[in-house]
Amino acid sequence: MKHRHVYSTQEMAHARKAIAALHMRGIGNDAISLVARSDVEMDRIPDTLKEADTDSVPAAVRGMELGGATGLLAGLAAVAFAPFGVTLAGAVAIGAMGALVGGWSSALMGAALPDPVRQQFDDEIQAGRVLVLADIEDEQLPALREAMAEAGAADLDYVSPVGAK
Incomplete structure (x- = not known):
């Protein structure tokens, strides 16, 4: 079963580094999403990596x-x-x-409510950080942790079954 894990990066450059580290460990774009303030999302995040922002x-x-x-x-x-x-x-x-x-x-x-990740980590988002969400199988967890540590991303201690958000 897949679970969603959430990490915080300081800015878009760090998020790109985290994505590259995930790709090197076999975790593809289909398992990765980014969440940020709307001004950051509009300018710098590709549509394929944007997380839906409603519940x-x-x-x-x-x-x-x-x-x-x-x-x-x-x-x-x-x-x-x-x-x-x-x-x-x-x-x-x-x-x-x-x-x-x-x-x-x-x-x-x-549709009027933000998704649970946006609700829970609104302070991080408003501070200008870029959240990296990874929907992975349990056996991929060591690779995820290694990639995020390499990229300097902070674990936000959020784990949720994919689909339950």
Whole structure:
């Protein structure tokens, strides 16, 4: 399973050094993202390395899970209450509608929130530092640590399963 690790570099030149050290150890651009203040991102970070700056996708997933569960429970309750005349297929349909509405509304709310890395390390970002995010398998951890030490990047003690952010 992949985990996200976050490191802080002083400026873009240090972040480039960290990226080069990661590449030398077989960690490609698909596993690397950069996060910085908007003025730094606009001018100096290539689009392929920019990290998405909202929480909309994780929020949508959470909303679909909660909306679907709530809709299914409501549908099953309607099945149990005979005067409504809802069948088991109707209960599943109500659950699906709950998942859609929950996912849609949560995605809209999540789009207004910064992603968890930006929330947690806002002070680092506002201070002008460039965060290097690496989504790696557990067996790549020694190579990651070695590369980051070589580049002088500071470990921000953040580990999260990829996809959960």
